[in-house]
Amino acid sequence: MNSRRFFLKSSAVAMAGVGAAPLWLERALYAADAPSPRKKVLVALFQRGAMDGLNVVVPFGDPSYYSLRPTIAIPKPNGTADSAIDLDGFFGLHPSLAPMKPIWDAGKLAVVQAVGSPDTTRSHFDAQDYMESGTPGRKATSDGWLNRALPQEKGRISPVRAVSLGPALARTLRGKQDAVAVSNLGAFQVRDPGGAVGFESMYAGTMDKVLNGTGRETFEAVKTIKAIQKNAYVPANGARYPNGRLGPAMQQIARLIKADVGLEVAFADMGGWDTHVNEVGPRTTQGQLANLLNEFGGALGAFYQDMGDRMADITVVTMSEFGRTAKENGNRGTDHGHANAMFVFGGDVRGGKVYGDWPGLAKEQLYEGRDLDLTTDFRDVLGEAVAGQLGNKDLKKVFPGYDPKFRNLLLSA
């Protein structure tokens, strides 16, 4: 509690004077119709294609790392722009993740290493499916863990409490509770104004209870979002979101949070992590992985900067379906592996620490002699975020058949 209050205070100081006045004004305006201002928000991000956790959170203290990867290893921290950014003397961040270092330094970024799904499939399709449903090994689960994680709400429910960024409702957010898919806040409307009037009164008046309910929700969400659409969005504190998929998605999440329209959970994803070839270019800040991390780190860094003191209400958690082989392949890349790394950051996070037991990279320590072994189940991390951030302690329903073990990542869990 103490440390959280401190975080709030110090961030407020840090952003004093930068666009603070228009913010509260905006908030008051949008909050007029909002169910309850300043909700706690859980943001879940999926890196599709299997991120190479060993080159992102680099175990430079493990001698095997350099013998396994003679051409694509990230050099030990040595102060140059091509070397790893030291975290704790053993692990370091890929240099392209420099925008995330301030979050670490503020003690609000935690890393979990050797984490992932206990299911050993190396199929992207199955592994993503298992991670999104939250039930590894079980294909028939029809809903996603983040939908099950939403607490039962009493009274008025915000039409935009659960938002999936992108054209379809992500598997992670599908299920019984209402969740909206928004690919672009600016386009979430009936395009014809005359048509909009007709449809709204039609769905409000219909005796069809199912369509009436969802219809009302829809037009409430449209109205809620319309209020946000009025003004162009200017990120605070000079934050600049990168182009691509994740940058704009994070910016829209930021916009929804600041508008106080009742957002509680958000989901976004970013593809392209399947780095079989040319993972690392002539320099470590070049090549496929560096390009991906520029967008990823840039988007998360910008979000952190943009949110300022609002970060106190937010927890962001990242995941990817499995890791990649410990040994590099013959194409300056890596193949499908097993355990991976996850990032958790936000005001409630006990950051500045790499969590998870390190299984080691020596031959006999590798899973099936080739991959980083798993020491933490991804549901332990997600479960703690659900309990801590959403206050939903009924984790047996969120992760059926599993009892998440907390790692003490969050202050409030």
Place this chain on the structure above:
Amino acid sequence: MRTQSLLALILSLSLVSPGFPAKTPKAPKAGTDLALFNKKLKKDEQIRFALERLTFGPRAGDYEIVRKVGLKKWIDLQLHPDSIKENPVLEAKLAPLDSLRMTQQEIAQTYPPPQLIAQVARGRAPLPEDPVTRAAVERLAKRYRAKNNIAASQSTREEDMVEPAVPLQDLLTPPQIRTLRSGKPDERRALLASIDKEKYDDLAIALPQGMRFQNMQYAPVEMRRMFLRATAPQQVLASDLNENKLFRAVYSNRQLDELMVDFWYNHFNVYLDKGADRLYVPSYERDAIRPYALANFKDLLKATAESPAMLFYLDNWQSVGPLPVNPRAAQRPNAPKRPVRGLNENYGRELLELHTLGVDGGYTQKDIIEVARCFTGWTIRDPRGGGGFWYNDRVHDKGEKVVLGVTIPAGGGKEDGEKVLDILLHHPSTAKFIATKLAVRFVADNPPPALVDRMAQTFADTSGDIRAVMQTMLDSKEFWSVGTQHAKIKTPYEMIASAIRAIGANIDFGTNLATQLANLGQPLYRKVEPTGYSALNAEWVNSSALLGRMNFALALTQNKIPGVRLDASATLPDSTNSTVIAKALLNRDVTPQTRSAIEKALEEQVKKNPKAQPSAAIIAGLVLGSPDFQRR
């Protein structure tokens, strides 16, 4: 479940009587909802209901046709699709879609997969011979090389160098090029139609990609396919599948058969974008699903079990029994380490849970493993090259298995898997599971248990005769009841097809419609999970999907969907009377709430702009996006 059935009751109550007073109906007593399935529909309502439930929605004039033929006779014809002459319009639209008629190997050669492009880029495979495919592969290989830092010199063999393409300036005059860049739709259409067929491939190669996309919707069908192939060969496969499914729903005379094909593909779902499945899905739907949609479940089960599409999708092709160790090979000091392979339970599990017994069908984890052991060796020969089913006895688990209490003796071969299929076909849980699923799709989310029991009994009595099961349903009093009428929310596929049928629009090409379907939450052939799409109403009711339906309806009636035309043949009445238009499109009276909302919208429009005439197109859009039209 309880609240769902209550909801269904409230709904059906409110919908059967258009004049129902506008107040919230009182919650009915529990158990009374079944009574609605005893309440018979009136004769003229029966025809309307049959057209909504057993087709992709009525077209103008369909009601009269069924009345003339007689409802019973019409249903009998729909149950025997081979006896119905197919619509020549449909046949003409399907004729150019050549991948639908190809074998898997032909597809692999004509529409090469990304693996081939990678091989060409690395100089490990020659370029294809067909000039358009060749140009596309060469261009994609170039992009691949750039992305992966591969020097062109080390990869392109001398003999593979493509002849220089004909420059665009030699094919078209400067004014013609301008037309393709910024001309009006009619000008573009006329110009593209005037181009000689022999020049299609040169044009497809010469046009920059942006201009190809821009003009896709104005090009004659063969040219359009050439454009698509020149961009990315495998896109043609998805495009052909999508168009096939949309064209058939809208134009086929065998409407019930088409609904059944959709039902069974969804039941035995395969995800198009999982690796080699792109090559396999066209023949999967054509050869393993379509022929048996109204025939015997046994054939469906066998055809899907042996299909490379399913074997790849659920990984059975990689599933092997314990392999005998070759001691000499293992002793060699530098013996290459083979990837660890073993039993894969995916297919075994889904076969029991999703294809036959159902999740509560009475099997154990042990049964799953035993079934998976029976199917070891059911694999594919050369999956990347489009090879077919192959039973590989060498990797089959020869031990004894016990499946659901039945012993399958040691020493068997392919027949082990066949025995499993036979056990499942005759298991009472399968009859119950399939009957329930059909009833949920064709009757209501919570179908009357007595009806499901009778359908299951027919399934058991006939060893899985699907037509007989449907006949039992169609002969039931429950089917022709108030409880069934309007009980189902249309799937996006049904909604889009029914809107186009109602208004009589003409589909030239389906790319944009397929995109619309994806936006509404039902990308065709792209359901990732083996469960398929849920048949329950809740699957389709969410905010963005609902907004999507409204926007689709308005765009359709205002002629704003590329590839779909509302022309003289459209059935929009020459009227701006909302009641008249609604009746023409809905085939029944619109609810008073919807009608008054339409009128309110029109008044609003006039208030804003007194000169504006309420247009039939807007009214039609409001009708097709209304709650009334979302149900069937």
